[in-house]
Amino acid sequence: MSAVSPSDLVLRYGGNLPRYTSYPTAASFTDAVGPAQAEEWLRALPPDEAVSLYFHVPFCDELCRFCGCNTSVMRHEDGRIAYGDLLREELRRVVALVGPQRSVNHIQFGGGTPSTLPAASLRQVLRSVRQFFKVEPGVELAMELDPRHVPAGYPDLLGDLGFTRISLGVQDLEEKVQEACGRHQSFAQTEACINVVRAAGVTGVNVDLIYGLPYQTEESVAATARKIASLRPDRLAVFGYAHVPWKQKRQRLIPEDSLPQPAERLRQRTRMEDVLCAEGYLPIGLDHYALPGDPLARAAQNGTLRRNFQGYTTDSSAVLLGVGASAISMLPDGYTQNITTVASYVRALADQTGLPVARGVARTAEDKLRGRIIEDLMCTMQVDLQAAHGEGHNFLTEYAALRPFVQDGFVQLDGSCVRVTEAGRPVLRNVAAVFDTHRQSLSSAMPGAASQPRFATAL
Numbered sequence: 272m273s274a275v276s277p278s279d280l281v282l283r284y285g286g287n288l289p290r291y292t293s294y295p296t297a298a299s300f301t302d303a304v305g306p307a308q309a310e311e312w313l314r315a316l317p318p319d320e321a322v323s324l325y326f327h328v329p330f331c332d333e334l335c336r337f338c339g340c341n342t343s344v345m346r347h348e349d350g351r352i353a354y355g356d357l358l359r360e361e362l363r364r365v366v367a368l369v370g371p372q373r374s375v376n377h378i379q380f381g382g383g384t385p386s387t388l389p390a391a392s393l394r395q396v397l398r399s400v401r402q403f404f405k406v407e408p409g410v411e412l413a414m415e416l417d418p419r420h421v422p423a424g425y426p427d428l429l430g431d432l433g434f435t436r437i438s439l440g441v442q443d444l445e446e447k448v449q450e451a452c453g454r455h456q457s458f459a460q461t462e463a464c465i466n467v468v469r470a471a472g473v474t475g476v477n478v479d480l481i482y483g484l485p486y487q488t489e490e491s492v493a494a495t496a497r498k499i500a501s502l503r504p505d506r507l508a509v510f511g512y513a514h515v516p517w518k519q520k521r522q523r524l525i526p527e528d529s530l531p532q533p534a535e536r537l538r539q540r541t542r543m544e545d546v547l548c549a550e551g552y553l554p555i556g557l558d559h560y561a562l563p564g565d566p567l568a569r570a571a572q573n574g575t576l577r578r579n580f581q582g583y584t585t586d587s588s589a590v591l592l593g594v595g596a597s598a599i600s601m602l603p604d605g606y607t608q609n610i611t612t613v614a615s616y617v618r619a620l621a622d623q624t625g626l627p628v629a630r631g632v633a634r635t636a637e638d639k640l641r642g643r644i645i646e647d648l649m650c651t652m653q654v655d656l657q658a659a660h661g662e663g664h665n666f667l668t669e670y671a672a673l674r675p676f677v678q679d680g681f682v683q684l685d686g687s688c689v690r691v692t693e694a695g696r697p698v699l700r701n702v703a704a705v706f707d708t709h710r711q712s713l714s715s716a717m718p719g720a721a722s723q724p725r726f727a728t729a730l
């Protein structure tokens with residue numbers, strides 16, 4: 272625990288910041304990058320470059336009030352089958368550009384709740400993947416599940432298809448919190464989901480928890496963390512609730528006065544971390560915890576941990592091909608994002624022959640350099656600026672901006688090495704932001720930005 276009190280920490284380091292799952296972040300995406308640019312970048316991929324795949328399925332069985340993700344309800348099975356067909360069509364168009372039989376080591380289905388994809392559609396999507404790509408034997412095949420809505424037979428289907436990991440949303444176990452969030456989920460449901468999936472042969476289990484939700488207290492989040500840890504998931508993600516009602520209208524149903532204040536959020540975060548560490552989990556980067564033998568923990572220890580749009584990952588591929596509405600692709604020369612709404616995504620694939628790309632950003636050499644620095648900091652909590660920097664960089668401005676962090680005991684400077692201390696883990700994003708010149712120019716270009724923030728609070 273830091274010597275700086277939670278309220279001082281908020282005063283000095285509060286504010287809205289990105290989570291740095293990319294650099295430049297999605298706030299820099301514009302429609303200057305569209306389908307033509309995406310096609311050029313995809314065609315230019317070196318022939319032997321391995322790729323990872325991400326499929327976005329935005330549908331959920333019911334919508335949770337707190338959720339900040341791109342989700343919707345699709346009651347009709349025909350609509351979900353049609354969406355599965357479009358995923359395959361988009362994949363076919365991408366493969367026509369990048370060429371067939373590229374090596375794949377990581378495939379993830381995220382959402383939403385991807386198990387809303389009917390079993391036959393999921394089989395077909397994976398059949399296309401295996402037809403178009405060389406899926407490596409040790410592939411990580413992962414899917415997000417909602418423990419309240421696991422379709423009958425789905426766990427066996429996942430086992431049968433070779434899934435290696437599931438990620439479950441839990442968030443909080445307290446009745447009052449669940450009521451305010453519009454998400455009722457008993458501990459028994461979560462436990463049953465983990466048991467049935469493990470019995471089907473899917474061994475990797477991640478659980479998502481959140482602090483900063485309505486009516487949470489230090490005691491309630493500690494109790495949730497303790498109870499979930501008893502199920503021994505090999506990984507946990509502990510997110511700070513991102514309250515972005517200007518972007519996500521459903522969050523307006525959450526009364527502002529039910530939300531813990533920033534200093535309380537910090538205390539909740541610390542309590543959950545204490546509980547999870549006492550239960551044998553290792554803290555990883557900003558918000559993850561893993562059992563010591565888990566590949567994510569090993570990657571954090573041996574310096575191979577990476578961060579991409581899915582968060583912390585062992586995936587070292589430089590290319591992530593995102594398929595589906597709102598999916599983001601990471602390419603060597605830039606990021607692209609698909610059209611967000613399902614209706615427009617469907618129209619784009621039906622009406623045109625190109626890619627359903629809506630926006631993106633090119634990455635300059637400077638962006639790549641700064642992106643590497645930010646990713647190193649977010650993953651390993653340290654970076655050697657000498658080793659990372661290009662010619663002509665002395666980072667004088669950044670060193671000056673790091674001074675308050677050093678004074679507060681959150682950062683140590685050792686020659687050209689910037690090291691974030693254990694006490695500095697909660698302000699990791701703030702340290703990363705020191706190297707983010709896009710954010711600095713976005714805020715100076717839009718002085719009124721504070722009244723309409725682009726990111727959720729950092730603390």
Ligand SMILES: C[S@@+](CC[C@H](N)C(=O)[O-])C[C@H]1O[C@@H](n2cnc3c(N)ncnc32)[C@H](O)[C@@H]1O
Binds near residue numbers: 382479481513
């Ligand atoms: C896309 S959701 C999928 C969860 C899964 N469909 C379920 O219902 O269990 C992935 C995770 O994002 C996190 N999340 C969603 N909205 C959030 C918010 N506003 N603030 C922080 N985390 C959020 C939750 O922890 C959630 O489990």
